[in-house]
Amino acid sequence: xxxxxxxxxxxxxxxxxxxxxxxxxxxxxxxxxxxxxxxxxxxxxxxxxxxxxxxxxxxxxxxxxxxxxxxxxxxxxxxxxxxxxxxxxxxxxxxxxxxxxxxxxxxxxxxxxxxxxxxxxxxxxxxxxxxxxxxxxxxxx
Numbered sequence: 001x002x003x004x005x006x007x008x009x010x011x012x013x014x015x016x017x018x019x020x021x022x023x024x025x026x027x028x029x030x031x032x033x034x035x036x037x038x039x040x041x042x043x044x045x046x047x048x049x050x051x052x053x054x055x056x057x058x059x060x061x062x063x064x065x066x067x068x069x070x071x072x073x074x075x076x077x078x079x080x081x082x083x084x085x086x087x088x089x090x091x092x093x094x095x096x097x098x099x100x101x102x103x104x105x106x107x108x109x110x111x112x113x114x115x116x117x118x119x120x121x122x123x124x125x126x127x128x129x130x131x132x133x134x135x136x137x138x139x140x141x
Contacts, residue, residue, distance in 0.1 A: 006082035013087035016080045023076040026060065033057045034125055041132040054134035058125060065122040068115050077106070 009015055034057070040048030047053075067074065 001079065003082045003085075006079060007086040009083070009086070012083040013089055016083035016087060016089070019076055019080040019083065023074070023080070026076070030057065030060050030064070031121075034061075034121070034128065037128050037132065041128070046135070049132070049135040051134040051136075054129065058129060061118075061122045061125045065118050068111075068118045071111070 006012065006015075033053070036045075037048045037054070037057070039045070064074070
């Protein structure tokens, strides 16, 4: 998708807010999902071993780590920026959603800090995958 595509959409400010909410939900899933996996492992919760949940979680953190090492921004960040530009809004400007979620999601730190944090978190996900793997399908029928 290109910048021109996003600039042609109706209600770009509202769409940018929607993308920001989706972005926050992705972050909540990745971070909260790992916390729940670790708690679930300690408490014996079976649902945290669901293969769909675990594969989705692993794929998302792998994507995040790879894009960070490639020096790329998250596509959601880029798309939100293009929509804010199309709406005539400054990136991380004044709407309530944008202000609060933006402050939580977009930290002004050197790039290497994100590489280290995301990679370390990815290692935690992989280690939990090895020590508390998703349950295997029961092939007996």
